[in-house]
Amino acid sequence: xxxxxxxLRAELPKLAVDFFVVFSRFECALKRSGIYAIGxxxxxxxxxxxxxxxxxxxxxxDVIALEIAPVLVANPPKKQVKLDDGMLGWKDTNxxxxxxxxxxAIRRVRNNLVHGxxxxxxxxxxxxxxEGSERDDALLSQSLAVMTLALxxxxxxxxxxxxxx
Numbered sequence: 001x002x003x004x005x006x007x008l009r010a011e012l013p014k015l016a017v018d019f020f021v022v023f024s025r026f027e028c029a030l031k032r033s034g035i036y037a038i039g040x041x042x043x044x045x046x047x048x049x050x051x052x053x054x055x056x057x058x059x060x061x062d063v064i065a066l067e068i069a070p071v072l073v074a075n076p077p078k079k080q081v082k083l084d085d086g087m088l089g090w091k092d093t094n095x096x097x098x099x100x101x102x103x104x105a106i107r108r109v110r111n112n113l114v115h116g117x118x119x120x121x122x123x124x125x126x127x128x129x130x131e132g133s134e135r136d137d138a139l140l141s142q143s144l145a146v147m148t149l150a151l152x153x154x155x156x157x158x159x160x161x162x163x164x165x
Contacts, residue, residue, distance in 0.1 A: 029160035
């Protein structure tokens, strides 16, 4: 079995795969824009801070008014931490108060999906159940809704999203 087949055995739900694809393209679009790329010869990263500053606080106001991300805003994803006993655990995070917090929450959804083994379980009662994973579908779908809105209000970034993958 090669590594790709082994990785795909995780059997991620379609929603998780959809989120990962959109998030990856979104980051690529930010970097390809040139406006939201930071780095040097050692590498380039999306400049999420500048992007969220440019979206402004009104973006979060719109997200709340449109009711597209109530769980993401009020009860954002937990942060994976190393506990005193050396085991991994989950720490609660504060509610979203700024547009930058909103995109930190979306990036944490991505981190938890990719690095935190959030979809390793078969649901409550299963041996590998991850506490709080009953919220995962809401966090994924609401993150997708926020990124969709961001692309709608920033057609320049949406152009890069469509062109590059």
